[in-house]
Amino acid sequence: MTEEERYELGVRTMDAIGDGSAQRVLDSLGDVAPDLARQIVSWGFGEVYSRPGLVPRDRQLLTIGMLTALGGCEPQLEVHIGTALNVGLTPAEIVEALLQSAGYCGFPKALNATLVAKKVFGERGLLPVGGA
Numbered sequence: 001m002t003e004e005e006r007y008e009l010g011v012r013t014m015d016a017i018g019d020g021s022a023q024r025v026l027d028s029l030g031d032v033a034p035d036l037a038r039q040i041v042s043w044g045f046g047e048v049y050s051r052p053g054l055v056p057r058d059r060q061l062l063t064i065g066m067l068t069a070l071g072g073c074e075p076q077l078e079v080h081i082g083t084a085l086n087v088g089l090t091p092a093e094i095v096e097a098l099l100q101s102a103g104y105c106g107f108p109k110a111l112n113a114t115l116v117a118k119k120v121f122g123e124r125g126l127l128p129v130g131g132a
Helices: 003-018 021-029 034-049 056-070 074-086 091-105 107-123
Strands: none
Touching: 003 021, 003 034, 003 074, 021 034, 056 074, 056 091, 056 107, 074 091, 074 107, 091 107
């Protein structure tokens, strides 16, 4: 696959799961790091995310867990929690994953991620979240 084909696949993949997110990424970085934006689209989504080995729902659950464990990634976590909802995860499943993360990466990181989830759920009218 050529670089341009990967880029085009990345745009299609991002747009399918994130409601036009490819253009938002390109716009947000275009005046400071356009090459980084293009790599996120081409490599991140055209090369990796579009692979058939995992369905988007599972990829988002993993991404939420990894961003929570890293900490300090709240803007990206916000995007990926929204995307997780777009690809079929429920608020209760996301909260359950964040609760699970507390035992492995600590309560502060799990709490920060849960507050990001609360923000996304509130913006989408999904509060309160029912328990599991």
